[in-house]
Amino acid sequence: MPDVFADLVGQDEAVDTLRRAAAAAAAVLRAAAAPTTAVGDELDALAEEAGGAEAATVDPGAGMTHAWIFTGPPGSGRSVAARAFAAALQCAYGTGCGECPGCHTTMAGTHADVRMVVPDGLSIGVNEMRALVLRAASTPSGGRWQVVVISDADRLTEAAGNALLKAIEEPPPRTVFLLCAPSTHPDDVSVTIRSRCRLVPLRQPAPDAVAEVLVRRDGVPPDVARWAAAAAQGHVGRARRLANDPEARKRREAVLAVPRRLTGVGAAFDAASALIEAAEAEAEASVAETAAAERAALETALGAGGTGRGAAGAIRGAAGQLKDLERRQKSRATRAQRDALDRALVDLAGFYRDALTMALRAPVAPVHTDTAALAGAGAQKWDAEGALRRLEAVLECRAAIEANVKPRIAVEAMMLSLWKG
Ligand SMILES: [Zn+2]
Numbered sequence: 001m002p003d004v005f006a007d008l009v010g011q012d013e014a015v016d017t018l019r020r021a022a023a024a025a026a027a028v029l030r031a032a033a034a035p036t037t038a039v040g041d042e043l044d045a046l047a048e049e050a051g052g053a054e055a056a057t058v059d060p061g062a063g064m065t066h067a068w069i070f071t072g073p074p075g076s077g078r079s080v081a082a083r084a085f086a087a088a089l090q091c092a093y094g095t096g097c098g099e100c101p102g103c104h105t106t107m108a109g110t111h112a113d114v115r116m117v118v119p120d121g122l123s124i125g126v127n128e129m130r131a132l133v134l135r136a137a138s139t140p141s142g143g144r145w146q147v148v149v150i151s152d153a154d155r156l157t158e159a160a161g162n163a164l165l166k167a168i169e170e171p172p173p174r175t176v177f178l179l180c181a182p183s184t185h186p187d188d189v190s191v192t193i194r195s196r197c198r199l200v201p202l203r204q205p206a207p208d209a210v211a212e213v214l215v216r217r218d219g220v221p222p223d224v225a226r227w228a229a230a231a232a233q234g235h236v237g238r239a240r241r242l243a244n245d246p247e248a249r250k251r252r253e254a255v256l257a258v259p260r261r262l263t264g265v266g267a268a269f270d271a272a273s274a275l276i277e278a279a280e281a282e283a284e285a286s287v288a289e290t291a292a293a294e295r296a297a298l299e300t301a302l303g304a305g306g307t308g309r310g311a312a313g314a315i316r317g318a319a320g321q322l323k324d325l326e327r328r329q330k331s332r333a334t335r336a337q338r339d340a341l342d343r344a345l346v347d348l349a350g351f352y353r354d355a356l357t358m359a360l361r362a363p364v365a366p367v368h369t370d371t372a373a374l375a376g377a378g379a380q381k382w383d384a385e386g387a388l389r390r391l392e393a394v395l396e397c398r399a400a401i402e403a404n405v406k407p408r409i410a411v412e413a414m415m416l417s418l419w420k421g
Contacts, residue, residue: 008080011081022094066171068082069153070181078151083149089176106147111142114149115136119155123157124150129164136175146172146175150177152180161190207234230365251278255348272411272412358387
């Protein structure tokens with residue numbers, strides 16, 4: 001059975017850091033359990049070590065600390081790394097063996113002392129964060145660590161960030177926060193939070209490493225795995241989806257057909273509409289089911305379907321709760337749409353990148369092997385400069401949407417640029 005770090009693709013350095021930290025954390029627990037050792041002293045030593053202490057005998061790379069931040073491009077495995085580390089902290093052997101109950105329940109998402117916060121909307125609010133911080137301060141029921149994993153820590157609202165900062169500044173002795181964010185840029189994570197965390201940078205895994213894991217773990221045929229890994233541009237989850245999901249492949253093909261279709265102004269607007277609508281449809285499919293189930297569950301909890309006067313009163317009093325749910329669902333749907341659109345834009349950027357590298361005769365493998373001939377034709381027609389302008393148009397569109405420009409407006413502007421060059 002592979003250990004908990006086996007799914008972390010092409011991240012040897014980070015895995016090494018995390019293994020040593022997990023061992024250090026296990027040593028802290030052992031020392032605390034030994035009757036001759038004062039627990040407080042051990043934990044003080046731990047905190048000092050984490051702060052880059054002077055103690056010359058301590059390997060600075062091995063230190064365990066209360067707050068970590070995992071950074072890297074989307075798909076590099078930030079939350080996979082955080083979850084694996086959480087498992088190693090709960091592992092009976094302190095290694096992340098993958099077999100003991102601590103490892104097993106953490107990886108399955110059922111460990112009582114591990115909380116995964118996955119924001120499903122555009123931001124993580126202060127109330128959610130306060131509740132989380134409060135629970136994280138309790139004594140771990142398994143006797144090891146309370147671990148809180150916050151994926152997309154870049155979506156913390158300012159107030160939520162402040163609530164988290166307070167907890168990180170004075171951490172309860174057995175609490176560990178694992179944050180995941182694209183980068184440590186102040187737009188993603190506040191400088192003060194960053195300064196309290198130990199950093200684990202992840203890199204974009206090489207296509208070969210991604211293909212290897214698809215073959216080994218998912219049983220994907222090698223040639224499909226190689227194609228999917230290249231097309232996904234280092235995004236492990238995306239590569240897996242392309243290898244296994246025919247719908248995802250169909251959507252990608254539709255996106256890559258865009259450059260061929262841009263024959264005039266009308267066609268450019270049509271292409272924009274098609275892209276937006278495809279993203280909406282994809283997002284709707286992914287959120288509709290949960291949304292309906294959530295609403296039904298809440299209505300049942302509030303007594304809808306009951307006929308008594310009490311039930312009617314409960315419904316009136318609960319209008320706020322329903323409204324709150326609707327607000328969260330709307331935010332989640334918006335996020336899903338943006339994510340779907342962003343995936344399409346990344347595919348499109350890959351196409352123009354291929355055209356650019358071909359125009360420059362750069363000795364690099366194309367991202368999209370199946371549209372390489374088309375990209376080659378584009379390279380001849382546009383030259384390097386024209387290919388670069390088009391690539392930039394796609395990247396500008398991504399940036400504009402991230403900066404809250406209305407997607408349709410950003411995509412229409414992009415399509416016109418792609419057509420005109
Ligand atoms: Zn284990």
